[in-house]
Amino acid sequence: MKTKNVFKLAFLIAIGLSSCKNKNPLPDPLEAGWKGEAVCEVIEENNELRVLKCTFEPGVGHEKHYHNPHVGYTLVGGKFRITDHTGTREVDVPTGYTFRKDSITSHEVLNIGETTSVYLIMEFK
Template sequence: MKKSKLTFIIAFVIYSLIHSCKPDKNLKDPLKAGWKGEKVCTILEENDKVRALKCVFSPGVGHEKHFHAAHFGYTLKGSKFKITDQSGTREVNVPDNYSFYNEKIEWHKVLNIGDSTAIFLIIEPK
Protein backbone atom coordinates (compact mmCIF):
# COMPACT_ATOMS: atom_id res chain seq x y z
CA MET A 1 0.00 0.00 0.00
CA LYS A 2 1.32 3.41 -0.90
CA LYS A 3 2.30 5.70 1.96
CA SER A 4 -0.16 8.46 0.88
CA LYS A 5 -3.06 6.00 0.79
CA LEU A 6 -2.15 4.63 4.23
CA THR A 7 -1.90 8.18 5.61
CA PHE A 8 -5.35 8.97 4.19
CA ILE A 9 -6.86 5.83 5.75
CA ILE A 10 -5.34 6.58 9.16
CA ALA A 11 -6.54 10.20 9.01
CA PHE A 12 -10.04 9.04 8.00
CA VAL A 13 -10.21 6.53 10.88
CA ILE A 14 -9.07 9.15 13.41
CA TYR A 15 -11.58 11.69 12.05
CA SER A 16 -14.38 9.10 12.21
CA LEU A 17 -13.54 8.13 15.80
CA ILE A 18 -13.46 11.74 16.96
CA HIS A 19 -16.75 12.63 15.32
CA SER A 20 -18.53 9.43 16.35
CA CYS A 21 -17.93 10.39 20.01
CA LYS A 22 -19.66 13.76 19.64
CA PRO A 23 -23.44 14.07 19.64
CA ASP A 24 -25.15 14.89 16.36
CA LYS A 25 -24.70 18.66 16.04
CA ASN A 26 -28.28 18.93 14.71
CA LEU A 27 -29.68 17.52 17.97
CA LYS A 28 -30.65 19.81 20.81
CA ASP A 29 -29.71 19.35 24.45
CA PRO A 30 -32.54 18.64 26.94
CA LEU A 31 -33.09 22.34 27.75
CA LYS A 32 -33.43 23.43 24.12
CA ALA A 33 -35.48 20.41 23.07
CA GLY A 34 -39.15 20.77 23.81
CA TRP A 35 -42.48 19.40 22.70
CA LYS A 36 -44.45 20.88 19.80
CA GLY A 37 -42.67 24.22 20.20
CA GLU A 38 -43.13 24.43 23.98
CA LYS A 39 -40.38 24.08 26.58
CA VAL A 40 -40.59 21.13 28.96
CA CYS A 41 -37.43 21.90 30.97
CA THR A 42 -36.45 24.98 32.95
CA ILE A 43 -33.18 25.92 34.63
CA LEU A 44 -33.22 25.64 38.43
CA GLU A 45 -29.53 26.49 38.84
CA GLU A 46 -26.62 27.11 36.51
CA ASN A 47 -23.06 28.07 37.32
CA ASP A 48 -19.56 27.20 36.13
CA LYS A 49 -19.74 23.72 37.73
CA VAL A 50 -23.30 22.45 37.21
CA ARG A 51 -26.62 22.93 35.43
CA ALA A 52 -29.79 21.67 37.13
CA LEU A 53 -33.01 21.30 35.13
CA LYS A 54 -36.59 20.60 36.11
CA CYS A 55 -38.51 18.83 33.33
CA VAL A 56 -42.30 18.42 33.48
CA PHE A 57 -44.31 16.07 31.26
CA SER A 58 -48.10 16.13 31.48
CA PRO A 59 -49.95 13.12 30.04
CA GLY A 60 -49.56 13.17 26.25
CA VAL A 61 -46.51 15.46 26.42
CA GLY A 62 -43.06 14.29 25.38
CA HIS A 63 -39.56 15.47 24.68
CA GLU A 64 -38.47 15.71 21.05
CA LYS A 65 -35.37 13.85 19.89
CA HIS A 66 -32.35 15.17 21.84
CA PHE A 67 -29.04 14.13 23.40
CA HIS A 68 -27.70 14.16 26.94
CA ALA A 69 -24.18 14.74 28.19
CA ALA A 70 -23.27 13.02 31.48
CA HIS A 71 -26.05 13.57 34.01
CA PHE A 72 -27.70 12.45 37.22
CA GLY A 73 -31.48 12.29 37.20
CA TYR A 74 -34.12 12.06 39.88
CA THR A 75 -37.83 11.47 39.37
CA LEU A 76 -39.93 13.54 41.75
CA LYS A 77 -43.12 12.18 40.18
CA GLY A 78 -43.13 9.27 37.76
CA SER A 79 -45.43 8.04 35.02
CA LYS A 80 -45.44 5.61 32.09
CA PHE A 81 -43.28 6.57 29.09
CA LYS A 82 -42.75 5.45 25.53
CA ILE A 83 -39.00 5.81 24.90
CA THR A 84 -37.37 5.58 21.49
CA ASP A 85 -33.59 5.43 21.02
CA GLN A 86 -31.04 3.59 18.89
CA SER A 87 -32.14 0.32 20.55
CA GLY A 88 -35.76 0.68 19.44
CA THR A 89 -39.00 1.67 21.18
CA ARG A 90 -40.18 0.45 24.55
CA GLU A 91 -42.69 1.35 27.27
CA VAL A 92 -41.30 1.99 30.74
CA ASN A 93 -42.98 2.66 34.06
CA VAL A 94 -40.82 5.26 35.80
CA PRO A 95 -41.60 5.26 39.55
CA ASP A 96 -41.62 8.22 41.94
CA ASN A 97 -38.31 8.84 43.74
CA TYR A 98 -36.25 6.97 41.14
CA SER A 99 -32.64 8.03 40.57
CA PHE A 100 -30.33 7.27 37.65
CA TYR A 101 -27.00 8.23 36.12
CA ASN A 102 -25.97 8.18 32.46
CA GLU A 103 -22.49 8.84 31.13
CA LYS A 104 -24.24 10.11 27.99
CA ILE A 105 -27.23 9.40 25.78
CA GLU A 106 -26.51 9.68 22.06
CA TRP A 107 -30.18 10.43 21.39
CA HIS A 108 -33.65 9.57 22.51
CA LYS A 109 -37.20 10.87 22.46
CA VAL A 110 -39.87 10.25 25.04
CA LEU A 111 -43.65 10.51 25.38
CA ASN A 112 -45.65 10.40 28.61
CA ILE A 113 -48.29 7.76 27.89
CA GLY A 114 -49.37 7.55 31.52
CA ASP A 115 -52.22 9.31 33.28
CA SER A 116 -50.16 11.48 35.65
CA THR A 117 -47.78 14.41 35.23
CA ALA A 118 -44.12 13.36 35.56
CA ILE A 119 -41.45 15.64 37.04
CA PHE A 120 -37.71 15.03 36.65
CA LEU A 121 -34.63 16.78 37.99
CA ILE A 122 -31.60 16.53 35.68
CA ILE A 123 -28.20 17.54 37.10
CA GLU A 124 -25.39 17.99 34.56
CA PRO A 125 -21.80 18.52 35.70
CA LYS A 126 -19.83 20.93 33.52
Protein backbone atom coordinates in the same frame (compact mmCIF):
# COMPACT_ATOMS: atom_id res chain seq x y z
CA MET B 1 8.06 32.68 4.36
CA LYS B 2 6.80 29.15 3.63
CA THR B 3 7.25 28.18 7.28
CA LYS B 4 5.01 31.08 8.35
CA ASN B 5 2.28 29.93 5.96
CA VAL B 6 2.50 26.35 7.22
CA PHE B 7 2.12 27.56 10.82
CA LYS B 8 -0.82 29.79 9.82
CA LEU B 9 -2.52 26.87 8.09
CA ALA B 10 -1.89 24.54 11.05
CA PHE B 11 -3.30 27.17 13.42
CA LEU B 12 -6.45 27.63 11.31
CA ILE B 13 -6.99 23.87 11.09
CA ALA B 14 -6.57 23.53 14.86
CA ILE B 15 -9.15 26.29 15.44
CA GLY B 16 -11.53 24.66 12.99
CA LEU B 17 -11.20 21.25 14.62
CA SER B 18 -11.61 22.61 18.14
CA SER B 19 -14.76 24.49 17.13
CA CYS B 20 -16.25 21.19 15.87
CA LYS B 21 -15.61 19.49 19.19
CA ASN B 22 -18.75 18.58 21.18
CA LYS B 23 -21.09 19.79 18.45
CA ASN B 24 -24.32 17.82 18.35
CA PRO B 25 -26.91 18.22 15.60
CA LEU B 26 -29.68 17.57 18.15
CA PRO B 27 -30.93 20.16 20.64
CA ASP B 28 -30.03 19.78 24.30
CA PRO B 29 -32.86 19.05 26.78
CA LEU B 30 -33.49 22.73 27.52
CA GLU B 31 -33.69 23.63 23.81
CA ALA B 32 -35.84 20.63 22.92
CA GLY B 33 -39.47 20.82 23.83
CA TRP B 34 -42.75 19.38 22.66
CA LYS B 35 -44.59 20.87 19.68
CA GLY B 36 -42.85 24.21 20.14
CA GLU B 37 -43.43 24.43 23.90
CA ALA B 38 -40.72 24.13 26.56
CA VAL B 39 -40.88 21.18 28.94
CA CYS B 40 -37.72 21.94 30.96
CA GLU B 41 -36.61 24.95 32.99
CA VAL B 42 -33.25 25.83 34.55
CA ILE B 43 -33.33 25.49 38.34
CA GLU B 44 -29.62 26.14 38.89
CA GLU B 45 -26.57 26.67 36.69
CA ASN B 46 -22.91 27.27 37.43
CA ASN B 47 -19.53 26.48 35.84
CA GLU B 48 -19.74 22.78 36.74
CA LEU B 49 -23.41 21.84 36.70
CA ARG B 50 -26.80 22.63 35.17
CA VAL B 51 -29.96 21.46 36.93
CA LEU B 52 -33.17 21.22 34.92
CA LYS B 53 -36.71 20.50 36.05
CA CYS B 54 -38.69 18.81 33.29
CA THR B 55 -42.47 18.39 33.50
CA PHE B 56 -44.55 16.14 31.25
CA GLU B 57 -48.32 16.25 31.35
CA PRO B 58 -50.19 13.25 29.90
CA GLY B 59 -49.69 13.15 26.12
CA VAL B 60 -46.67 15.48 26.30
CA GLY B 61 -43.20 14.33 25.32
CA HIS B 62 -39.70 15.57 24.74
CA GLU B 63 -38.62 15.70 21.11
CA LYS B 64 -35.39 13.93 20.20
CA HIS B 65 -32.49 15.56 22.03
CA TYR B 66 -29.09 14.81 23.52
CA HIS B 67 -27.87 14.83 27.11
CA ASN B 68 -24.38 15.48 28.36
CA PRO B 69 -23.33 13.09 31.15
CA HIS B 70 -25.95 13.48 33.86
CA VAL B 71 -27.77 12.21 36.92
CA GLY B 72 -31.55 12.28 37.03
CA TYR B 73 -34.10 12.01 39.80
CA THR B 74 -37.81 11.32 39.38
CA LEU B 75 -39.86 13.72 41.53
CA VAL B 76 -43.16 12.29 40.24
CA GLY B 77 -43.15 9.08 38.23
CA GLY B 78 -45.22 8.03 35.25
CA LYS B 79 -45.53 5.80 32.20
CA PHE B 80 -43.42 6.66 29.16
CA ARG B 81 -42.62 5.51 25.66
CA ILE B 82 -38.88 5.97 25.16
CA THR B 83 -37.04 5.75 21.85
CA ASP B 84 -33.23 5.63 21.83
CA HIS B 85 -30.41 3.73 20.10
CA THR B 86 -31.76 0.43 21.52
CA GLY B 87 -35.24 0.87 20.04
CA THR B 88 -38.64 1.85 21.45
CA ARG B 89 -40.02 0.58 24.75
CA GLU B 90 -42.64 1.47 27.34
CA VAL B 91 -41.54 1.94 30.93
CA ASP B 92 -43.16 2.73 34.26
CA VAL B 93 -40.83 5.17 36.00
CA PRO B 94 -41.40 5.13 39.77
CA THR B 95 -41.32 8.23 41.96
CA GLY B 96 -37.91 8.50 43.64
CA TYR B 97 -36.07 6.66 40.84
CA THR B 98 -32.47 7.80 40.24
CA PHE B 99 -30.62 7.26 36.95
CA ARG B 100 -27.18 8.12 35.61
CA LYS B 101 -25.48 8.30 32.20
CA ASP B 102 -21.71 8.76 32.00
CA SER B 103 -21.58 9.61 28.29
CA ILE B 104 -23.46 11.77 25.81
CA THR B 105 -26.76 10.08 24.98
CA SER B 106 -29.86 10.89 22.96
CA HIS B 107 -33.51 9.89 23.09
CA GLU B 108 -37.09 11.05 22.76
CA VAL B 109 -39.90 10.37 25.21
CA LEU B 110 -43.68 10.57 25.39
CA ASN B 111 -45.80 10.49 28.56
CA ILE B 112 -48.35 7.77 27.76
CA GLY B 113 -49.69 7.67 31.31
CA GLU B 114 -52.60 9.44 32.92
CA THR B 115 -50.65 11.64 35.35
CA THR B 116 -48.12 14.47 35.11
CA SER B 117 -44.52 13.31 35.62
CA VAL B 118 -41.66 15.54 36.85
CA TYR B 119 -37.87 15.03 36.72
CA LEU B 120 -34.68 16.76 37.86
CA ILE B 121 -31.77 16.40 35.43
CA MET B 122 -28.31 17.36 36.72
CA GLU B 123 -25.88 17.70 33.80
CA PHE B 124 -22.14 17.90 34.28
CA LYS B 125 -20.31 20.52 32.23
